Amino acid sequence: MRTGKGVEWAMHTLLNLAWLGGGEPVPTAQLAAGHDLSPSYLNKQLQQLVKAGLLESVPGARGGFRLARPLEAVSLLDVVVAVEGDEPLFTCAEIRRCGTIGERCPNAAFTRPCAVRTAMGRAETAWRKALAEQSLADVQASSDAHSADMATRVRQAFGVD
Numbered sequence: 001m002r003t004g005k006g007v008e009w010a011m012h013t014l015l016n017l018a019w020l021g022g023g024e025p026v027p028t029a030q031l032a033a034g035h036d037l038s039p040s041y042l043n044k045q046l047q048q049l050v051k052a053g054l055l056e057s058v059p060g061a062r063g064g065f066r067l068a069r070p071l072e073a074v075s076l077l078d079v080v081v082a083v084e085g086d087e088p089l090f091t092c093a094e095i096r097r098c099g100t101i102g103e104r105c106p107n108a109a110f111t112r113p114c115a116v117r118t119a120m121g122r123a124e125t126a127w128r129k130a131l132a133e134q135s136l137a138d139v140q141a142s143s144d145a146h147s148a149d150m151a152t153r154v155r156q157a158f159g160v161d
Contacts, residue, residue: 006083010045017067019154025064052082077131089124092117
């Protein structure tokens with residue numbers, strides 16, 4: 001299963017806002033510059049995070065974005081759904097009914113759900129469950145364990161320290 005780079009950008013942005021602390025809004029351009037990202041593309045992700053209730057948008061000259069809720073209340077699934085949407089990853093086209101193979105099968109062969117669709121559904125359910133069970137606070141804690149001074153580095157990059 002593949003997610004777009006917008007999911008990664010969104011997660012890092014949420015983490016950076018948490019490491020910054022203070023709750024002051026940060027402009028898109030500054031958030032983008034922190035990782036040399038395209039401000040216009042990042043802004044699309046930020047707007048999706050606002051719609052999902054993960055960020056707040058503050059208008060005005062001193063405006064920007066800030067966390068709408070603590071990282072403990074944001075699952076990885078929340079971010080994926082905000083950026084990628086909630087559509088199923090697999091759509092069964094019922095090709096088992098098509099072509100010469102489908103023509104040779106009796107109608108009774110199609111009374112049960114497609115085995116491929118069922119298997120893919122189980123896999124997607126497991127993936128979504130794993131994402132839902134991890135919060136961004138868990139990711140932040142893991143990052144902090146690998147680099148204890150990450151918050152300091154982020155604040156310095158944004159000119160806060």
